[in-house]
Amino acid sequence: MLAGENLALGVTRNVEIGDSFHHIFCTNKAMQHHAVSLKEVNYLLPLYIYPSANRQELFAHHEPEERQPNLNPRLIETLRNSYGEKTSSESFFYYIYAILYAPTYREKYAQFLKIDFPRIPFTKDFKLFQALAALGQRLVDIHLLRSSELEAPIARFQGEGDSVTRMGKNNLRYDAEKERVYINTSQYFEGVSSQVWQYQTGGYQVCHKWFKDRKDRWLTLDEIRTYCRIVTALDKTIGIQSAIDKLYPQVEKSLLEVDLTADTD
Secondary structure, three states: OOOOOOOEEEEEOOOOOOOOOOOEEEEOOOOOOOOOOOOOOEEEEEOEEOOOOOOOOOOHHHOOOOOEEOOOHHHHHHHHHHHOOOOOHHHHHHHHHHHHOOHHHHHHOHHHHOOOOOOOOOEOOHHHHHHHHHHHHHHHHHHOOOOHHHOOOOOEEEOOOOOEOOOOOOOOEEEOOOOEEEOOOOOEEEOOOHHHHHOEEOOEEHHHHHHHOOOOOEOOHHHHHHHHHHHHHHHHHHHHHHHHHHHHHHHHHOEOOOOOOOOOO
């Protein structure tokens, strides 16, 4: 992740706490442990593998000089043969990300997701693959806070005060009726729906955890803007998940069989 431009999935191998799976997120940087979980071990799965920086190492000459997709060659061969199209490595990443954010997938395979890494169903339908990959790309861009969809935030910071996040009674709290997140007795972010406030990733309630990590700190203007973008990103995520879920049943009606154990030589 430090060698050059990359994307990666942060995921767990099992789910020990809670009954639902939401232990998945994307990153373009190194990720700290428990970034997508309260307790479970986290794994970072990069899309690309870069060659060794030290070309003088004993086996470095056996490595490719350019970055290589970290994807099973058998899978890529099968999918490209089925689709009759040359698809990019990024499109596979985006498709996988969309599947992992499908509420129906998470619910249907909840018991399996508790005990092992997620397994991805691939569709035979290339147009369906493209549609899901497009939604997955939107999610990735939104989660990395680089999407143009975040340029008009739905949340606003209001009130007079010192902009310090304080914990305890009458300080950090959520007002569901007014859709406000108070950071102290007089200042708040408005435009935060209950769905967004309660949204979780890996066991963390995102909108609350962000403040918990900044308790008793003065919020800078950049941090205030970032929180407004996070609220907007979560609102967009909920909408995109709904769109993914409408397409997901078609995936299981047109499953592609892939033998990843076959000899790739």
